[in-house]
Amino acid sequence: MKLVVAGSTGFLAGEIIRQALSNPTITSVVALGRRPAPEPQNAGPSADASKLKSVILENFDTEYSESVKKELSGADACIWTIAITPSQYRSFPWEQVVKVCRDYALRGVETISQLPRDGQGKPFRFVYVSGNNAERDPNKKPMILGDYCLMRGEAEARILEYASKSNGTVEACIAKPGVINGPGKESTLFKRAFFSLIGVPKIHVSEISAALLSQVVNGFEKDTLMSEDLSRIGQKVLAEKK
Template sequence: MKVILAGATGAAGSQILRDLVSDPAVESITVLGRRALPSWLSSALPNNDKTTTMVVDDFLNYPADLRLKLTEHDACIWALGTSSNGMSEKAYTEVTYDYVVSAIQALEGVKNRPANKPFRFVLISGEGADPNEKSMMMFGRIKGRTERFLSELPPESRIQAHSLRPGFFYPTWKEAAGNIPSWTPTRRRIASIMGPITSGSWRLAIPVTDLSRFSIEAAKGKWGDDAMFSNYNMRKLLNEK
C-alpha cells in the first residue's frame, strides 16, 4: 500500500509516520510538507528507504506533476491541522477546510480506480466537530464543515472518506513531546496533567499510539466504509480486534 501523510510533524502525525515506516504492509510513504522533515523527527524514525518528502509551497495549489504523483497512492492520512486559539475564522477555515478541499481536488485522478478499491482519505478531526455548523465553537463549526464535505463526495470520485474524532491525545515518545515546535511549555504541562486524568475514559481520550493504529487500519479499509468514528468507537473497535 502506498500512503500520503499530511501533518507529519504534529503530535498525531509524527506517531503515524513512525508506525507507517514500521508497517510491512506499507510499501511507500509520501509526506506532504512545506519543508524537509526536521531532524528531531527524521532521527527518531526507523531506518527506511520508503519515505519521501514532497515540498508543497501552497496547500491551495498543487502543480500538475504533484497531482499526477498523488494519484499513484492508495490512501491519504490527513493529520495536518492547528489549534483555533488566537486565529481568525478566515485563517482557521483556510487551514482546516480549504486545504482539505484543495487536496481532494488534487486527487481527481483516482476516479479511474476500480469501484471496489476506493482511495481512502482519513481525516484526523476531533470530538466536538459539528457537521451542522451549529456549534458555538469555531473549531466545531469548521471541523464539522470539513467532515460534511468529505461525507458528501460522490461515489464516482472513488474516494472513501473517514473522519476520526479523537478526544484528548498527546505524544508518548520523548523526542516528539519535547520538540514539537507548535507546542508551548504550557501545552506540554497541560498534557502531562490531563493525560493521566483522562486516559481511562474511552469517551474523553485516546493514546496517540492507538489513534495512529486506528488511522492506518482505516487507510487499509479494516473498519469498513463508515464516514465517522468517535473517540469511544475507535477505542471500542481497537479493543475488540
C-alpha cells in the same frame, strides 16, 4: 499500498509515519507538508526508511504543481492531519483558520483522488482527522468553541458528501479523537481538568495512529470514528503486534 500523510511534520503525523514504515502492506509513504519531514526516531527494527518520500507543498492555497501531483499520483489512501487546533486558533485570523482546517482538506481530497492510480478497481480512501466536539448540525452549536466546532463539522460533511457523489471511487472517513497524548505532549493539570469538565476523552498517539493505518489498509469500519472507536481499534492492533 501507497499512503499520503498530509501535515507530515505534526505530532500525530510523525507517529503515523513511524508506524507505517514498519507496515509491510504499505509500500510507499509520501509525507506531504510545508517543510521536509525527518525520518522518525525510534522507528523500530522492522522499519524500512526507504519507503519514505518527503514532498514539499509550500502553498496549500493554490492548485498543486505538476511536480507535486506526480509524487502523489498512484496514492491509494491519504490521512489528512493538517489543522489549527482549538488551543491555537485564537492566535490566527478566522479566515486563516477556516482555510487551513476546511479548505486545504477539501482541495486535498479533490486533487489527490483524481490523480492517476494503478488500483483503479479499488476506491481511494481518505481520512480527515477532525475533533471530538466538531458538530455538523448548525442547530446544535456547542456552547464552547461553537464557531470552530461548526466549521470543523462543515468540513466533515463536505468531505463525506464528496465521497458519496464519487460513484464509489472515493471512500471517506472522519476521525474524531479527543485529546491526543503521547511523549512530549502530556497535558498540564489545568488542561486535564478543563477537558474533563467539557467531556473530551483522551487517546494515546500510538493508538490513534495504529487505528488509522488499520482503517486505510483494511477498509473503514464506518464513516465516522469517535475517540472510543479509535482507542478500541488501535488497542487491538497494538496488542496483535505484541
